[in-house]
Amino acid sequence: MEHIAAIMVLVGCMQGDAACREVPTPVVGFETVEECHELLSPSIEEVGKAFKSAYGKCAEVDPALFVEDATIEWRITPSRQLEVKVIADDGPYAVAARTDENHKLSN
Numbered sequence: 001m002e003h004i005a006a007i008m009v010l011v012g013c014m015q016g017d018a019a020c021r022e023v024p025t026p027v028v029g030f031e032t033v034e035e036c037h038e039l040l041s042p043s044i045e046e047v048g049k050a051f052k053s054a055y056g057k058c059a060e061v062d063p064a065l066f067v068e069d070a071t072i073e074w075r076i077t078p079s080r081q082l083e084v085k086v087i088a089d090d091g092p093y094a095v096a097a098r099t100d101e102n103h104k105l106s107n
Contacts, residue, residue, distance in 0.1 A: 004029040006036040006058045009074055009084045010043055012051030017076045023047050023054075033058055055082035062086075 007029055013020040026043055030036040036058035047054035055076060073085045 003031055004061060004063055006030045006033040006060050008036050009057050009059060010047050011055045011074060011082055012047045013053040014051060017053060020076060033060055057082045057084045059084040059086055
């Protein structure tokens with residue numbers, strides 16, 4: 001199993017920073033944060049073709065979270081930045097999965 005050091009999260013919004021949703025990424029896990037950053041800008045540009053606003057972030061992760069269950073939480077801050085947290089939990093979801101209630105948006 002390869003070592004995963006970062007994940008990419010992409011979010012597209014249809015009406016300003018409302019009606020936002022997570023968008024599938026070209027690559028989910030990266031061995032280094034730098035590898036993630038290399039694909040981040042082109043990936044955000046692609047999301048921007050389909051959405052009014054596009055956001056992306058590379059988040060460092062503990063490699064153990066890919067063995068354990070974890071939840072990805074994200075939100076758009078008032079300064080229009082994407083915040084991402086990867087949190088270990090006891091739920092039945094793998095790190096790449098999430099539930100809609102974990103996606104918190106702020107105005």
